[in-house]
Amino acid sequence: MKRFPNLVLAVLVALALALGALQGYRVRNLREADAFYRWLVTASTQLRVFGTITPELEGEEAEKFMDRDLFDRVVAKADQALPDTPVMEGDTDDATGAPYPKLVRYTRTLSTGSLTETEESGTVAVAANPEQVKKDAEVWRFARSASLAPERADFVRFRRDKRLATAGTQIGVADIYKNQEAPVSIGQMFLGFRKLAAGLIWIQVDEAFHKGEMQRMVPLMRTTVLLDPNFVDAYLIGAWHLAYNLTVQMSDTPGYLKEYVPEFGAWVGNKERAYYAAVNFLKDGIRNNPRDYRLYFDLGYAVYAEKLNDHMNAVTYLSEATKQRHESWVRRMLYHSLQATGQFEEARAGWEDYLRANPGHAVAQRMIPTNTALTKERDAEALGTQAKKLLTQAGQARADGQEAQAADMERQAQELQKQRDALQAEARTIYTDLNATTADGDEFAQARLWRMQALELHEQGRTLEALALLRQARMEVARFFQEASDLIIQMCIEADLPLNVSERKRLLEIERIKEAWAANPVEIAGRRFDFDTSQDAWRQAGYANQETIALTPAAKDLAALRKDRPVIDQFIGLGDNVVFELDGQWYEFRRKSLLGNT
Amino acid sequence: MSIWLASNPWLTVLYGVIVLAIIAAVAYYTPWSIALFTFREGLRKKTLIGFLILSILVIFGSMFMTAMMYDTGGTVATDVDVKLIKDICITAISIFGVLIAIFISASVVPTEIENKVIYTVLSKPVRRFQYLLGKFVGVQIIVAVNLLLMGVLFSIALYIKEPIFPRMLLYAIFLTYFEFLIVSAFTFAVAAASTSAVLPTIAGLFIYITGNLTQYLESVVNRSEVSENSVDKGLGWLAWVLRNTLPDLQYFSLKTQILSLQINDTPKDIQIPNLVVYGILYALAGYIIAFWVFRRKEL
Numbered sequence: 077m078k079r080f081p082n083l084v085l086a087v088l089v090a091l092a093l094a095l096g097a098l099q100g101y102r103v104r105n106l107r108e109a110d111a112f113y114r115w116l117v118t119a120s121t122q123l124r125v126f127g128t129i130t131p132e133l134e135g136e137e138a139e140k141f142m143d144r145d146l147f148d149r150v151v152a153k154a155d156q157a158l159p160d161t162p163v164m165e166g167d168t169d170d171a172t173g174a175p176y177p178k179l180v181r182y183t184r185t186l187s188t189g190s191l192t193e194t195e196e197s198g199t200v201a202v203a204a205n206p207e208q209v210k211k212d213a214e215v216w217r218f219a220r221s222a223s224l225a226p227e228r229a230d231f232v233r234f235r236r237d238k239r240l241a242t243a244g245t246q247i248g249v250a251d252i253y254k255n256q257e258a259p260v261s262i263g264q265m266f267l268g269f270r271k272l273a274a275g276l277i278w279i280q281v282d283e284a285f286h287k288g289e290m291q292r293m294v295p296l297m298r299t300t301v302l303l304d305p306n307f308v309d310a311y312l313i314g315a316w317h318l319a320y321n322l323t324v325q326m327s328d329t330p331g332y333l334k335e336y337v338p339e340f341g342a343w344v345g346n347k348e349r350a351y352y353a354a355v356n357f358l359k360d361g362i363r364n365n366p367r368d369y370r371l372y373f374d375l376g377y378a379v380y381a382e383k384l385n386d387h388m389n390a391v392t393y394l395s396e397a398t399k400q401r402h403e404s405w406v407r408r409m410l411y412h413s414l415q416a417t418g419q420f421e422e423a424r425a426g427w428e429d430y431l432r433a434n435p436g437h438a439v440a441q442r443m444i445p446t447n448t449a450l451t452k453e454r455d456a457e458a459l460g461t462q463a464k465k466l467l468t469q470a471g472q473a474r475a476d477g478q479e480a481q482a483a484d485m486e487r488q489a490q491e492l493q494k495q496r497d498a499l500q501a502e503a504r505t506i507y508t509d510l511n512a513t514t515a516d517g518d519e520f521a522q523a524r525l526w527r528m529q530a531l532e533l534h535e536q537g538r539t540l541e542a543l544a545l546l547r548q549a550r551m552e553v554a555r556f557f558q559e560a561s562d563l564i565i566q567m568c569i570e571a572d573l574p575l576n577v578s579e580r581k582r583l584l585e586i587e588r589i590k591e592a593w594a595a596n597p598v599e600i601a602g603r604r605f606d607f608d609t610s611q612d613a614w615r616q617a618g619y620a621n622q623e624t625i626a627l628t629p630a631a632k633d634l635a636a637l638r639k640d641r642p643v644i645d646q647f648i649g650l651g652d653n654v655v656f657e658l659d660g661q662w663y664e665f666r667r668k669s670l671l672g673n674t
Numbered sequence: 675m676s677i678w679l680a681s682n683p684w685l686t687v688l689y690g691v692i693v694l695a696i697i698a699a700v701a702y703y704t705p706w707s708i709a710l711f712t713f714r715e716g717l718r719k720k721t722l723i724g725f726l727i728l729s730i731l732v733i734f735g736s737m738f739m740t741a742m743m744y745d746t747g748g749t750v751a752t753d754v755d756v757k758l759i760k761d762i763c764i765t766a767i768s769i770f771g772v773l774i775a776i777f778i779s780a781s782v783v784p785t786e787i788e789n790k791v792i793y794t795v796l797s798k799p800v801r802r803f804q805y806l807l808g809k810f811v812g813v814q815i816i817v818a819v820n821l822l823l824m825g826v827l828f829s830i831a832l833y834i835k836e837p838i839f840p841r842m843l844l845y846a847i848f849l850t851y852f853e854f855l856i857v858s859a860f861t862f863a864v865a866a867a868s869t870s871a872v873l874p875t876i877a878g879l880f881i882y883i884t885g886n887l888t889q890y891l892e893s894v895v896n897r898s899e900v901s902e903n904s905v906d907k908g909l910g911w912l913a914w915v916l917r918n919t920l921p922d923l924q925y926f927s928l929k930t931q932i933l934s935l936q937i938n939d940t941p942k943d944i945q946i947p948n949l950v951v952y953g954i955l956y957a958l959a960g961y962i963i964a965f966w967v968f969r970r971k972e973l
Contacts, residue, residue: 085966092959097918099689099952103925106945220944236896271930272765275758279739306931309754 109220112231116219119147119242120183121366124176125396127169127639129242141241142234150227154179157218161211166399169639182211185367185400242363274304281314290322294353301360308368311361318354319379323347331585332592338600341649342384351383369406372397377409387416388629404430408439415443418630420451442510446520449506453524456499463492504528523549523556530563539571593651600646603656613653624655624664634665689951696958705800705808712812713819716778725777726820729770733827736762737835756836760933763828764846768853771824775817775854776878779861781871782809783968788869792973803965810862810961817854821847845946846929852953853926857882859960866968885923891916921956925949 122129129143155178163175167184175181185208218224234240277300284292297314301307329345337344340352358375365371376393380386394410407430414423424447431440470485503524510521526549533542543564550560565583568575575583593607593614604617627634627648637658638644647656652667716722736759783806786792795805825847832840861878868874891913898910928945 081969082966085962085969089959089962089966092955092962093919095689095692096921096952096955096959099948099955100918100922100925102685103945103948103952104922106948107925110945269765269768270927272761275761278754278758307757309757313754 106220108228108232109216111235112224112228113216113219115231115235115240115243116150116179116215117183118363118366119143120180121396122242122363123147123180124184125392126642128642140239142230142239143242146227146230146234146240147242150224151177151179153223153227154182154218157221157223158182158214172640179215182215270303271307274300274307274310277303278307278310281310281317285317285321290317293317293322297357301357301364305364308361308365308370311358311365312370312374315354315358315361315374315379318357319351319383323350326350331589336598336650338598338646338649341645341647342386343649348384351379354379354383367400369397369400369402372400373402373406373409376413381409381413381416387413388634391417391419392635404434411443415447415450418454418628420447420454423447424451442514442518445506445510446518449503449510449521449524452499452503452506453528456496456503459492459496459499463489463496466492500528519553519555523553523560526553527556527559527563530567534567534571539567539573542567543573598650600650601643603647605647605650605654605656607651611653612651613655614650615654616647616656618657619655619662622662624662627663627665629667637663693951693954696954700807700811703804703807704811705804706811708795708800708805708808709812709815712782712809713815716782716812716816719778719781721777722774722816722820725770725774726823729766729824730827732766732770733763733824733831736766737831756832759831759835761930763831764850764930764933767821767824767828767847768850771817771821771850771854772857772882774820775813775858776861776875776882777871778816779813779858780865780868780874780878782813783862783865784868784871784874787973796973802969806866806965806968807961810859810964813858813862814855817858818851821851821854842932846932849926849929849932849946849949852950853923853929855953856921856923856956856960857885859957859964863960863964863967866964866971882923885921888917888920888922889924921952925952 119129129147158178161178161181163181167181168175176184185205219228231240235243277296281293281296281300284290284296293314297310297317300310301314304310323346326347328347331343334343334345334348336342337352340348340355342348342352344352355375358371358379361368361371362375372393376390376397380393381390390413391410394406394413397406398410407426411423411426411430414420414426424444427440427443427447431437431444434440466485466489470482470489473479473482473485507518507521507525507528510518511525514521526545530542530545530549533539533545546560546564546567550557550564561579561582565575565579567573568579590607590609590612594609597607597617598605598614605614606617607613608615625633627637634644641658644656644658648654648665648667654665656663656665739758739762783792786795786809792805796802800808825843828847829840829843832843857878860881861874864877865871865874894913895910895917898906898913901907901910926949928949
């Protein structure tokens with residue numbers, strides 16, 4: 077030091093800087109591992125929820141995305157590196173019946189503790205599961221391990237080149253310049269204050285909302301989440317603005333003017349475009365924050381169930397919401413959607429669990445018998461249809477001179493009718509009890525009773541009385557309006573009775589929709605679909621009465637198929653009855669359950 | 675090789691030993707009387723008090739800002755207001771805190787040269803590196819106390835809005851200190867070469883800004899990789915050297931992540947100690963440069 081002080085000091089400075097630089101390298105590596113860990117959680121969650129992590133694209137676009145390739149490499153290594161873990165409930169792929177890869181099982185949020193509601197708030201957040209905390213730590217160790225270094229490097233490269241669809245929106249300097257709509261200066265990104273910039277832009281969104289400048293809000297909202305992808309509230313409120321506030325003053329697009337968008341699997345007008353913008357916005361939020369139940373809940377309940385009346389998708393997302401740490405009312409909305417898709421047994425089992433956790437819960441107490449009655453009603457209608465079929469066959473047999481066979485069939489039909497009547501009586505008793513035990517009467521139970529009574533009257537040939545009953549019922553119970561109206565139209569057509577103006581208008585609209593559909597075949601994923609007006613059904617070209625597998629929204633097979641082949645959503649969105657072919661097998665999808673819209 | 679450097683446990687142990695040695699050496703060699711004197715002198719500076727008052731105004735102002743927002747749009751129950759308070763407050767702490775760190779680091783040595791106190795001190799049996807160490811430690815105490823004060827006020831503001839003890843805030847404040855430590859050390863190095871506080875102050879601001887921009891050198895490196903031009907290649911190489919040598923203050927953005935901890939976040943157990951080591955090592959480099967410049971200074 078004394079002889080060569082400058083040299084010694086220079087060496088010391090160089091050494092300190094070198095050590096600092098090396099430590100910087102280590103920190104950078106950790107930051108990359110952090111981003112990689114998040115992506116693993118996101119990709120695993122998406123695999124579980126959507127059944128795929130690669131968007132269904134064609135040609136070059138499909139080759140661009142590396143999600144699946146990279147994820148498969150990581151999964152293979154995880155099978156070796158992660159300690160064994162038992163396969164638990166919910167760890168099995170519905171599509172294949174096989175357990176999910178170890179990594180997916182590790183990153184799955186475990187169902188947690190109590191669902192009990194507190195008296196003060198009516199809601200309670202379920203605490204983190206200690207086992208989950210341990211598993212997360214294990215995956216984090218794995219994500220930053222030396223064995224995964226090549227995959228981590230690829231992840232960084234693919235993310236930079238925007239070749240990971242599952243990574244959600246990622247910001248780069250260029251994005252800000254490219255996004256002409258984004259009213260944000262590059263200066264706001266500097267000095268690590270991106271989150272503040274996001275917050276300040278969010279205040280502008282709020283201002284725009286109160287000024288009624290809805291169109292200005294959309295680019296501002298996108299910029300907000302681009303700057304802060306973990307700003308979950310921005311996703312939630314943004315989607316609410318899109319689905320509710322933006323559309324409130326829009327008029328409905330007539331059905332015959334709607335356009336089919338396979339990407340959404342739906343016929344869309346102006347309002348629907350905004351709803352699906354909300355869907356995409358929330359899905360982006362899920363990619364960035366895969367463990368926040370609020371995003372799944374809002375997507376399932378606020379948009380799919382409430383706005384799009386798509387309870388099938390609502391069930392998918394609400395089920396996922398219940399797998400994350402969630403508040404107790406999330407489950408209630410799931411059970412309502414299960415009921416709406418016709419999965420009455422599942423809904424009832426859910427309500428029973430709920431009642432066990434919350435003894436005396438008024439809604440659960442009502443919904444258990446409601447779903448029991450609905451199950452009986454559904455079974456009764458199935459028996460009725462079977463009996464009708466047998467009677468028709470018996471008539472034919474008698475005409476062919478097969479008297480004994482005809483008599484046997486009639487006896488069987490009578491037996492079925494007896495069973496049907498017994499089930500209907502049981503359902504009626506349940507509804508009557510429900511209606512009597514609730515202080516102001518149970519609207520839903522009352523509507524079901526009226527419906528049953530009207531159908532009975534119609535069957536007895538007393539259609540005018542049935543119509544009078546339904547017309548009164550739809551005015552008394554708002555949620556029964558559509559179903560009652562459809563029944564009225566159906567009965568009037570069957571009995572050749574005149575319709576009133578609004579019913580005629582509705583019928584006319586339906587006819588115009590059918591005409592428009594018949595005139596415009598739809599191309600989806602290289603398949604052509606034509607609307608068959610005689611059958612009220614969409615048929616894939618090439619269908620010639622081949623044997624089909626029946627699918628309904630309540631069918632477990634459909635849930636499994638949708639996970640395995642998400643392209644199905646694009647087919648079944650066409651209408652209430654769609655016939656399509658997949659891997660050599662023909663399927664017939666029927667949306668309406670026997671009970672119509674419950 | 676690279677992954678060995680990134681995750682070798684023995685290297686972690688070595689870093690631990692180095693950091694402990696630095697802390698022990700600082701504790702042993704620091705003339706605490708000089709450090710405390712620097713601290714007391716710093717508290718009297720009007721500029722610092724001004725910054726502190728401004729930061730208090732912003733911290734409590736953030737509550738009004740979100741309150742107004744709530745009044746006009748409070749139809750949906752969300753945590754947006756709490757998030758905004760957190761973001762505004764941590765930004766205020768970062769801005770005013772770094773300004774305090776820069777101003778105090780830039781002025782302690784030049785002021786003593788200007789009012790000639792340094793001659794009296796150095797005529798005593800105090801070695802130059804010790805004098806400088808005392809001053810540096812004194813500066814750090816001022817920065818830490820200011821940070822603590824702002825942190826307490828932030829906690830109160832947050833507690834008023836959301837009555838939960840803001841435990842994560844402590845980690846965020848703790849990390850912020852190490853970001854300031856780097857800026858403060860390099861500003862101190864410039865101040866050791868200067869006779870006035872103006873130049874080091876400007877240099878300090880420059881260090882803070884460039885420290886936050888070093889990650890953009892990465893895109894220069896990436897672009898040079900796909901270019902065939904030799905000038906581009908050369909620039910890319912230079913960018914690579916700078917990227918790996920200059921401290922990257924963006925690493926400390928982890929503090930904002932900690933504040934709004936998400937359920938899918940990774941455990942922060944490893945990242946925080948690594949950032950602490952990072953801060954200490956660059957601060958050591960800054961201090962050695964300061965001493966290198968100061969030891970031959972004609973006084």
